[in-house]
Amino acid sequence: MKLVVVLMLSALPLSCYAGSGCQRLEDMIASTIDPSVTEDQYIESLEEFIPGDTTAQLLREFKQCFLDQSNRTLSNVQVMMVMWVSSYLPLKHW
Numbered sequence: 001m002k003l004v005v006v007l008m009l010s011a012l013p014l015s016c017y018a019g020s021g022c023q024r025l026e027d028m029i030a031s032t033i034d035p036s037v038t039e040d041q042y043i044e045s046l047e048e049f050i051p052g053d054t055t056a057q058l059l060r061e062f063k064q065c066f067l068d069q070s071n072r073t074l075s076n077v078q079v080m081m082v083m084w085v086s087s088y089l090p091l092k093h094w
Contacts, residue, residue: 029081032066033074039063 031037031045042063043056050056066074 030078032063033078033081035067035069035071035074037063039067 028046031042039060043050043059046059050059
């Protein structure tokens with residue numbers, strides 16, 4: 001079990017370094033998780049992708065779900081998202 005934890009921790013910096021390759025996706029994920037981004041700022045940043053008021057209202061509720069979380073939970077979500085996005089990247093040859 002300790003070996004698994006060590007291997008996971010050693011792989012994390014590589015996953016964080018890799019990124020998704022899509023800056024807009026990374027910005028959207030970051031603004032969703034960031035507790036300093038208000039609902040209004042969040043909607044403004046996604047305005048070009050929102051087709052109507054119903055979608056905007058649902059996105060406000062979605063953002064509020066993240067605003068209701070503790071900083072520790074938000075940090076864990078950030079780590080999970082980095083690992084999830086990085087898992088879809090092809091392996092890079094050095």
